[in-house]
Amino acid sequence: MERIANPINTALRRFPPWLVYVLGSLPFLWVVWLTLSGGIGVDPVAEIEHRLGFDALYFLIGGLAITPLRRLTGINLIRYRRQVGLVAFAYVVLHMLSWLIIDMGLWWQQALSDLYKRPYLLFGLASLILLTPLAVTSNNISIRRMGKNWRLLHWLVYPAVLLGVVHYLWQFKVIPGEGWFWLGVTLALLGLRLWWSGRRRIAAPARPVRG
Template sequence: MQHVFAPIFNPVNQATRRVPSWAVYALGAVPFIWLVAQLFAGQLGVDPVKAIEHQLGEYGLYFLVGGLAITPARKLLGLNLIKYRRAIGVLAALYITAHLATWLVLDIQLRWGEISADILKRPYITIGMVSFLMILPLAFTSNNLSLRKLGPLKWRNLHKLTYIAVPLAAVHFVMIVKGWQPEPLIWLGVIVALLLLRRIK
């Protein structure tokens, strides 16, 4: 069936056929480079570690949402970016891992007793860790070798963890900010909407 938006997105689909997946990794590095530049320019405020930690987490969430949006965009708009989904997912995992590493190493400074207590006693950290532990195996299996070893059915079932991990990441974002700020709630709403849209046949 021809999509209503096909005249708009067909030129985009044709153009992306010539753009290799590695270009997504190059573009995905830009936010990190910009963050480093801000650090050296002294533009991250009085607590640069917290600023880096939070910004890396937000970048990770943006990439998670981008990956989640690919299937609805193809179904509803005819915009086919499926070849980039793996790269976007890996970038999301890298930013989220960097977010966690910043908290562990630079913020808490590997004080494992304090880390364990925070994970157990602070719900937003508990939820964030659960989301991370779901995302990690998805990143490690985002390759053709894992697909062959697991088989298509097991691989697809494993990657359904995305539908739990991404909303949990958004809930973590909502809980980590002070007060009921609109931005995290908007992202949570976008994620819920994308999950519902995926169910449209």
């Protein structure tokens, strides 16, 4: 029986992957516009940091949701996953640079002191460290050279996102409902991935033992 094409997937094929970079730049351009126009708020430094951090979190979680979305609904965004991940990494870097340059003024001693005073910053830094090799290897050459190891390496995205969520939640004296929501979404996506991975291993035929 011939499979009926998903009309959403048919429409998505019209959009090239590079378009993700264009759309992904819009939140950053919005922050720039608000800053230049004076509409960023009464505490511009904190607002810039927070907005870039939120954008990073949204794109990271969005990237995690691509596979479950395909398996649960049939909507296939896999061809855009690499671009979404790189956009997310760019926002993580921008978030860190906004803290280091705008907030700390590149005063390394002050930055180290801030890390000590606000331990949640260490979780954000650890997330950036884990995401860096993923961004560096998100290219066809690395995929071919690394083979199966590439997929194993990219499992680091899950602890990286969890660290990012903890970094986000720890800032609050009282965690808002939105914070618990994003934590729940992240844990649910990780749980689904682990469950599907476990089922795949159970269903895989055992390799014959050579005598």
